[in-house]
Amino acid sequence: MADPAPSPSAPPEVGGLLALALSRPHEALAAARSLLADGGDPAAAAIAHQAAGVVLRDFGDMDEALLEFRAAIRCARRARDDEREADVRAAYGVALVMAGHPRGLAEIRRAADVATGAANGRIQIRLAHALWLVGRNADMLRAAQRAVDLLEGSGDLPWEGRAFGHRAKAHLALGAVARADADYARSEQLFAAAGQRLEYASALQDRGTTAFARGDLPAALTFLDDAQQVVDELGVFEPEIDVARVQVLLAAELARDALRVADAAVARSLYLHGSAVRRAELLFAAALAASASGDQETAVARSAEAVRMFRHQQRGWWAGRAELVLLGSRFATDGASPALLRAATRLATTLESVDPSRVPEARLLCGRLALAGGQRVTGVRHLRAAAARRPRDVRARSTGWLARAVLADVEARPGDMLAACRRGLDLIDVHLGTLGATELRAQATAQGDDLARLALAHAVRTGDAHRLLVWSERWRATALTVPPVRSEVEPELTRDLAALRTVARRLEDEPTGAGAATLRREQRRLEDAVRRRALHRPGAGAGTSERLQVTQLRTLLGESELVVLTDVDGQLYAVVLSGDRPATMHHVGGVEAVERALAQTLFALRRQGTRPGGSPLDLAPIGERLQEALLGTAVDALTAQSVVVVPTGRLHAVPWALLPRLADRAVTVAPSAATWMRGQRAATVHDGRVVLVGGPRLSTGAAEVRHLAERYPDAVVLADGEATSERVLAAMDGASLVHVAAHGTFRSDSPLLSALELDDGPLTVYDLERLGRAPHRVVLSSCNSAVGAPSGADELLGVVRALMTYGSVGVVASVVPVDDPATVPFMLELHRLLEDRPLGQALSEARAAVRDDPAARTAADSFIALGG
Template sequence: MDADDLHALALSRPTEALRIAHEVLAGTPSDAEAAAAHHAAGLVHRDFGDIREAVAELKAAYRSIRRTTDRDREDEILATLGVALVMGGQTERGLAALDAVVPGRTGVLAGRLLIRRSWVLGALLGRYAEALADAEQAVESLADTGDLIWEARAFQMRAMVLLAMGVIDRADNDFARSEELFAKSGQEVEYADARQARGAAAFARGDLPTAMQLSDDAQQLVERLGVLEPDLYANKCLMLLAAGLTHEALVGINSALERIEAQRGSSARHAELLLCAGLAAHAAGAFELAERRNRDAIRLFRRQQRPWWAARAELALLQTRFANGGRTAPLLRAGQRISAMLDELDRDLAAEAHLLTGRIALARNDSAEAVRHLSIAARARKRGLRTRGAGWLAQALLHQDSGRSRGMLGACRQGLSLIEIYVRTLGATELRALATAQGAELAAMALGHAVEHGSGRQVLEWSERWRATVLAIPPVRPPADDGLVADLAALRDLTQRMESSHDRGPGKSHQHRERERLESAVRRRVLLTPGQLDERRERLRIAELLEQLGDRTLVELVDLEDQLYAVVASHRQVRLRPIGPTSVATHALSHALFALRRENARRGRHELLLDPIGARLESALLGNTLQRLGDGPVVVVPTGRLHAVPWSLLPSLRTRPTSVVPSAAAWVRAMRAKPPGVDRVVLIGGPHLSAGREEVRRLAELYPDAVLLADGSATADAVLEAIDGASLVHVAAHGTFRADSPLFSAIELDDGPLTVYDFERLKRAPHRMVLSSCSSALGGPSGADELVGLVSALVALGSAGVVASVVPVSDPATVPLMLRLHEQLRAGDGLAEALARTHESDDATARSFIALGA
């Protein structure tokens, strides 16, 4: 095998190349053969992250090649050594080696040498103008030479520099070309690197699902090859953080960091991973860890003479200190210094630095300095995608500081509209919910202004502007994916076998690992669902809301800086009422839910008095708004933290029809929803309910034409087919809420759990649904003020109303309750009216259910 073939093998199948190199060196190789073997071994060690070993091998290669007359190969090996030296933190020596071999070279050799220097200048040192000049010359030198591998590297190098400079479309075209050439030449590692780089371009363009798909493809390939690619893990960490998947980002980047440290890998790449690990720790609220990571990264970047990277890491450090309460004069001076430095190095990143510095100045009441820095940051709102969010926030802060409320509100609207566009690029419910957190500060700023001015109408408008945002956008069904369907079916089968097995041996832990793998596969497939950019969110029109309410009263709760407020809309008026500390309300709710769980389980020796518990909860939630409720039905819009309130436990609402909705806009949409043309009732009885068979049998007498699925026929496929577009569905089955992963909350069927992921495959949700399942109304708070769970999925898919419980309920006690409920539904009552008539008893089970929607 000649030197070029061995070099190519080192980058495509590194383990095999390293074996061959060792075999060559174990014999009696010529100087040229020894140089080729050491060179290949050095490349493998460099890419595996063992820079010390790489430098040793490349120095040996250089000594061997100098004993030959092959000056071209000598230059190539010296250039490779120069790259390794820079990666190991010896920047001056490495650049000197590269600068020594580039001048005077032409043709293919010039292209090869220019690529190496361009990579060092751009990827490691952030000197993009010089790097682009080298990359352009490399592409020109290697075009039409027939050397596919080096031509691919030239395109990839130019793409990397263009991407760093924000020229995204040209970068993507070059990445696609390099990916094609690497595939043709069988360079698997470099193909994976090109694929993840295309993911980075998609991420920069704002297409997060495509970015994650390409990154996942690349990760699967490098893991199969056993290669550590730091760029891949660094870019994926940034993608996951942008998606709000903080835990996944932290776990992934810490794993990569441990691997590179164990391998004593590239000092340059180690520093980059430290920076990403600091960003992930910051997002997770682990500020002390984030500060340690950032300090370590800064020290390495400075030692490596990489000013752009050092400035980026220092900005991350200052952001962490500010988030952790830092407001000192030295912090302000550091912000001023880093802002000035980034003005010279990266004006997009400088916008973030000026925003931070302005905020520190505001916190220190230094208005002049705040205005100076915020004004610079605000100008970025008219630039590219990376800076517009920071620019609108800076503009809002500027107007707020100067008392220009109209300008501040306008900036908040513009910033939130920008985030809405981003949310619509995402198809997965989980990602959409998490993305809303990016607008929380802007929404709170505008909401705080409305509360301060005591305008109930303004508070309602701004509360609705960023409440249940995900539900206001039509859901995107996961693509028709046989793999997703197969994984969900396998997960159901495995879960059922685990729950029916009493085995506690070694096989049980294997089953748990397999369940985790299947859940991860399902989640990954759905997260990659692309959004639909043509979607439009319909704004709430308060005039229409007041007209729709009629004799009803709407109470919308607002949580602002741990203070609870109520917006009361009735009789064509909207009023704002302060309630009290949110913490008092959440404590009262926890006590009430505990009491209901205890009474439903019949575990206590003494019966708890629910009425005084309900009265305390009522006071904490509604305060003096009760006098404004009138005598008609009530529509309640709770906050995400208060979504599980058992409203019928409140004395004033005990027998009053009460509808619970995630937003006033959602209630208006539910009121508009038209039932299906065909009146189709579906009754479903799941396994293991002590009274489930009796419940379904008795309901079947009320609905003789209903589709009945029970006694083994309630399988996932049969249930999904039956309920799709049904007018009324009743489910008597055990329910589980997964706080750790709400989209895996499920209803237990005969062949296993039917999860939220399954429900999201429906073409049309049932018009109305009754879930006599345990804790089926629960959701997981996410993002700004979103809920993720079974009921929220049904509402998003178009269900007009759902009856569900907020705590586990007694199976036998549920049967008469459900019969009374359906008798009222058949008499023409709506869900809230029918449920209210079942609350006439003092039974804890009746008080555990709420009516959601219209």
Template sequence: MSAGSEAVLDLLPMVFAAPGEALAQATEVLDDRPPPLHASVAHQVIGIWQRDFGDLRLALRHLRRARDLAARADSADREADVLATLGVALVHAGRTRQGLEAFDRGVARGTGHTRARVLYRRAYVWWVLGRHSEALEDVRRAVPVLRQADDVIWTARALTLRATVHLALGAVERADADFSAAEVLWDTTGQEHDKADAVESRGLAAFRRGDIPAALRLLDEAEERYGKLGTPTFMLDIRRCEVLMAAGLAPEALAEADTAIARLDRIGGQSTRKAELLLAAARAARLTGDPHTALARAAVAVRLFAGQRRAWWETHARLVLIEARAGTGRRTGRMVADAAAVAERLRSFGSPAAPEASLLAGRIALALGRPADAERHLAVAARSRYGGPPLARMTGWAAQALRARAAGSGRGVLEACRRGLDVLDDHRMTLGASELRARATAQGTELAALAQEACLASGDPRRLLAWSERWRATVLSAPPTRPPADPALLSGLTAFREIAARAEGARQDGRPVPALDREQRRLEREIRSRTLRLRGAAPGTGDRFDPRALLARLGDGRLVELAVLDGRVHVLLCGAGRVRRYEAGRLADAVAEAEHVQAGLRRLAHPGGQARLPLVEAAGRRLEELLLGPAARHLGSGPVVVVPPASLHRVPWALLPSLRERVLSVSPSASSWLRAGAVRPPAGGRQVLVRGPGLATGGAEVPELAGRYGAPTVLEGGSARAARVLRELDGATLAHIAAHGAFRADSPLFSSLAMADGPLIVHDFERLARSPYRIILSCCDTARFASVGADELLGLVSALLPLGTAGVVACSAPVNDAAVVPLMLALHKGLDAGLSLAESLRDARSALPGDAVHQSTGWAFTAFGAA
């Protein structure tokens, strides 16, 4: 073969090493009027590029031309190679029959080494079609020939493909072995695109093992590699959507899938990938509680898969379609039969999703009052509880719990729920980011609800309390993983602070800041991406909640835990050695009333709102009836701790008449309150006072407090910079921070306090070795949270409690800045006298003037924790 021929043939491996360069060189070859053989190669290279990164219609045009030129060149192996490339493109275009026919001709025309390459590509097509046994058979035939020919690149591709097929069948260990063997081979090549694909595939393997942080890290690395090559890849989008959904980030998965579909449509890309993206979007929409969007996406996916003759994929899409229909409230016998048929087909394919379909059939049958049918399907689904990845085992335990409930076995329900939630606990603790831990709890919602329902039926309030605690504020049970040695994260946080400060300054000057806003959003994505990759500690959840320990600790106090079952509030009143249950109002009514109260407090924060005071007080009485009901008459005379569900975090509890004059604190869970009470203050008694910029009163309480405490660390003006503030806060006994607070409902861990050099965000606080023993946050919106997962809160206060803070005073509503100053001074007076935060806040409220502005200011502040 001449040097010129070898140079042209080198373009084929180049398209997966340097795609852009290969495209340019192939175009130059065609400009020189090459002989048929060289022209065939050039058209094939352009066709591959268009097939994988561009317009599929152009790809087919070039590949058909390459096939015709190969025939003119009278090279059977060249023709076989092009036919394989064309076959892949035809299948991706949805022309499955034509694609398989092209492969049949390619296998017949090719010989030896070339034929093995054709078999590998046909195996890839079988995988795309969901025909995994055929894929494994073709790879089995191809690999020995490729190895014998010392074809490192194609052997590595074949091993990577075989690993991917094993993953689809749930054989994770086999997949790992093939991925490892392929990685060794890739390291000897310069195939950069193939290497990126291998990293992406390893991310998929990590996901199948249940290692979400590793999956996110590897997919991010693959995206970076693809970005350097300038090659978009829709398979990566599909896989990222899978991981995001498993991480509890379904809204992000839906947005990513829809964006990728739009991008694919713009370039005229592969219809096979579009169908897979539609399936991902349908699943994400269902998980976000949007069954109508899920129905629309799944229906189109089913039609596309059917037209593409992709039965494996079509069956998975039909499962989502039935789930979406059930999500709209529809329950019919036909749906039971359809779900059972889907389950049977999935089992025949060897799909790990089969138990999910059986569970769905059982659920619908139960809803229709068909216990025999339900038992048959649930028994099949329950088999998955002892093996497979965490979420598959949870599916099995959910099925077992439903079986026990149908059989009237409360003990069986609780045992199944306990085992299932233990699986999820172990899974959550592999996640280092508090956000992922919080969102992952949503996957245990059904099990927790079934357990509480069984406890309610048993009539044992102490058992109901234990199960209410079992799945409440679990994120606070352990601090997030800290990455002190991650210079990229530190750099990102510093850059974010600088950009955010510049953007805020420009906005205050009335200047548009679109470029700064874009850069800020980019940095936020980068910071969040790095924190989500953090791995957690070893599996294990620590000590279980013990009601006896709580009752012993309470003394003459009472703890009021609010549990929600079937939309109603149940009050678990703990104290005087026992737990009593009372039924209060509807949760939806209480949430609506709390929003009305918030609106009233906003009005009262400004002079002239006095007339609304009676309305707000009346709303407080209604809230008490809805939230405490008869329990309000049995609170005793001692301190009260309120443990509300996440949906009620904005209730100003001090406004409720029976709580207004009490020593009152709020805790995300009884367990959290017990842990906070066990925290001991650090040695040294160091106080830190911080004044941020732009306050209406200038943080007027800080200078007076500085004189009261003798020699505290005072950070204000240029010294109130984020790095210095964090350094001084670490391990302090008391911190008082007067700084503007900003709550980010869209991204709660970017909620912030304004410092001299920009925002101090929750991600910053999570880096503290030990947050201050007591913290007082004297400005608006510092006690606002986002409710995520099953019953979790994300925000500034919830970030501090696991890090060593025993008590926080913060504000959940807009307040009058001037009225805050006397409240804070009175609060610190109580602390000087040796009182707790809750005792000091109670006395500070009573010391305020009786006008509406000061009263509403006192109600807006809450003591959290037990210090």
């Protein structure tokens, strides 16, 4: 905010016009035009022209803005108001800098030469802002320091706050994050004391920026939400907050959320006829989000419009960044071309002077374009330039390691390539330690996808099954192996979850009617509130992923065998490992064909399970096709009776019992070999509590729970209206065995809102994350309870994922909706066997025991064992 208020010499009748130019620009412009039309005195006209110049500058109308500032200077001269003339000249100089005119800084310094005291301090703030615009951060710090020296203790709290804010911006640009945060905190206090609510919100936004800079994304989101709340109370639109929020969400790899925020802000800016300067920034943010989410066509459209606007506004720094996104998206959609390489090379050269921090990314793009176009020498030259940089930012450093890895791969230096991949992935581990929300942690793993692909592709090329296993594990489920965050119970989150359950319950009772629409709006509001609070959860500090020790893995496998499925550039590979044989690698086929076969199988199983009285389907040939698509020749390498499967994120919900060669084997599924090992090493609970939960609206009522209560006479039984969320969570905490017979829902749009239906409403994944100790084993006799949403590189979000992340050793869950009556006999048999058998074996034998009952067998085929 370079022009937030007039100098003390402003006439009282227009004293608030400059502040209004920043908070409500259209009103300010209309008021300025009206005042000028009335032919007021020169002093008032000077402020009116200056206010009009500020508005037009922020709207991107630079030529008109410069005319208004020149008129303001002439009026100030006629009024013989030297202080006003200096103030206007400083604002004029900022506009010249924004328009790309080299004499802008000279105009600001000319103004500073004739000003003294606090007036000079205000001009030094303008100078600091202009120096920041041109990237002269050390000079900016000196100007901001002079502003602080001149304004601190002056009694002019707003301008003192602005001085500290600009010094903080300089510190942040120079990498002194702690100093920046301290100055922003002081700025926040000064604006609060002065009652400057809009600038107080700006200071909160700036504190979010410093939290983002030190990698604390949850804190950044908290500050930004607090800033948004203030501007909402004021009824103003501050697109800078949306731009900052998009940056934070992108850093957390929540690209779809970032795109939604950016597009909504662009639409609002157009509706309110807001600043063209800010709209261009929002379009750029939307382009970044679209690119990160894989929507390259949208990224091309948004970035092309942003480039056009930035160039019109003569903002080279912003134009360079937007063009980098544009060229990268065009490469993704259209492939390499000589014209695209020439454009990228020109851009890399331009960025050397306007934005050096983005040069490694530009050189990496040039290198890849050249290699894709067959220009190896040129590609190597660009990659070396990208690899030579040593930036501080985590993501920029990852770019550098990626450039080194690609270069080493091109030059056939596999050892260096793997070392670079390892260093880049280590950075991701550090980053994950700052993230508390499950969603942030899972999505952040996508940052290293390119690094992992290079290492995995090398393992495939060399036919090294051991290396493929190790590198797939190095990357797989990274967020799962970082120590989970434990936080205190948050009253606000607990309250919002309770309110959400109440609304959901009312919607179940009255899904239509006059009040249903209102309830659905309230449901969406509460869901957003829950998700927002969860995103604010702090991380536990830096952690490291658990490294796979293959020797220990062999020992723990014993007589079992391990199958690890990995997607390498769209092709599925299987590695089979046993305790006494070398690992073998098998090329299965295209991933898309596997996913089609799985979708067809789930459809058939779903149809069979939900129509128990209809004509039965022959699932045998469907299972044969799925087996061929999913395992290929790897199935011939399986000889053990017990098999552990580590699938990709998109292949977790597989009904393994339908595969003919696995139908009579004990199959367990794990997110990664490392998490399976952790479960095997966990202490077994022999005599802990058993909890039996029966939810509402089951066609069999509480029959399943009552039968199980006869087997477990000392169990905690919650059914017939007593299965409320708080009671269930309290009972589950640290229990030995929990059985939940309830309807389940999976939310593909927001997987952490997937839930188990209890008497007071849905028990969501967010609720499960409040457990102090996860139960040792869990049986979810619920529809779709094993289904999750792939996220990040190879993560899975859902009910089962939450339980296993927080310590559950084994979970039984379904991959499709199940028939309630047909499930009862299978569940009773399963619990009989759980007393003295591993989870996978108990599930297999229980399935065999109900083989003669077609409906029960279909229900049994729908369940899988996860963990052990």
